[in-house]
Amino acid sequence: MSDVRVHRTRHSVDVDAQPGVVYGLIADAERWPLFFPPNVHVERLEFDGRDERLRMWATANGDVRSWLSERAQDPAARRITFRQTRPQAPVETMEGTWIVEERPGGGTRLVLLHDFTVAGDRFEDVRWVETATDTNSRAELASLKGIAERWTVLDDLVLSFEDSVRVHGPAELVYDFLYRIGDWPELVPHVSRLDFTEPAPGVQVMAMDTVTADGSTHTTESVRICFPHAGRIVYKQTATPALMEAHTGEWSVVPDATGVTVVSQHTVVLRESAVEQVLGAGAGLPQARRYVREALGRNSTATLNLAKRHAETAVRML
Missing domain, CATH: 3.30.530.20 (START domain)
Incomplete structure (x- = not known):
């Protein structure tokens, strides 16, 4: 050496x-x-x-x-x-x-x-x-x-929350829905375009167009790391909407004796300088926190419910 x-x-x-x-x-x-x-x-x-x-x-x-x-x-x-x-x-x-x-x-x-x-x-x-x-x-x-x-205001800038649904179906089918990201434009209404590659097993790099509640579209880029045996998919947005300086998250599928709980977790750092530009004059961090919570939660819950329907419909068809 x-x-x-x-x-x-x-x-x-x-x-x-x-x-x-x-x-x-x-x-x-x-x-x-x-x-x-x-x-x-x-x-x-x-x-x-x-x-x-x-x-x-x-x-x-x-x-x-x-x-x-x-x-x-x-x-x-x-x-x-x-x-x-x-x-x-x-x-x-x-x-x-x-x-x-x-x-x-x-x-x-x-x-x-x-x-x-x-x-x-x-x-x-x-x-x-x-x-x-x-x-x-x-x-x-x-x-x-x-x-x-910005340490003194960091608690106001960082927002963490989760949404969950209960699924009476196999955990494997729920995870399969969340993993098959390339199929989301056909399966998830708020996803209008998605391009992705999988450069290594369990590593997904993607660009996605999402339709918001007001009909506009924003583009994000993300890296997802998939852990199928643990029922987890973690991700980070590498290109975020204007209001978010950073965004990380996780999909987790947790089975038990009577079914499955599927959870979507988000953690966001707000971009304070963009609050008034996005939400209008006079808007502050409290309004930004509510806006991001509602927007991300709405899309996550919609995706969770689609995963639920996918798993439960497959069971009924057996």
Whole structure:
């Protein structure tokens, strides 16, 4: 390994927020998909208060990548070290450190370091990893700065809710309806167009046109990660409507002895600067929260009821 070249990058940003706030956002990796544009989904597999193991999905140069990562949190020093244990080619090794420093004049300097090696050290592969690391690091730091500097109003900007229906039919049929996203334009009335690819098993990348209650159409782009054995589909919108800065969600199918509960969960970060543009002069965050809750809930509930009808009709036809 002595002749393997280690490539190093350094990115930093000054944040007008307390170091504890910045460190807390970095430590809470499961919320990264909501706050960091490249991150699609994070699952915490193990955590003992210091050491943790994560399964992560993120976009890199337009591709959806996945890896396992080990992290060690040090809140006293405000540092978090990380190491990918199962990186995807062409990455051979990837590790680094988040460093949160208090600035003398107040606020925080956040530094992100990466050390990586590339199999064969081919120029084009090294350039690919450098570009992905630089693009993602800049996006993450800029987003984290924006979120941390709005920390005092974050509870008003973040909205989480769920809708559910009870299904008297097989869980497999409910999940099948939710998974077959390519059929939704024929099955789901509010979906007028949907293009999707499945670059890897269980990974779906899609662009969708949705008809709203007033008859207008908006386009979103999403990445979905499917877990058929767990009855779950998680997703992140990578291109959102104007009123939403970020949107993540999950479809879950939960069977029990008498049937199935199917749940749609949403978490949204509102784009405060767009509230009056979308909802009219004088509108504020309370109106935006109600509007988004009703719009997303209406479409989700309609889809849940269609999944319910699909499963229950199939049972009656047997």
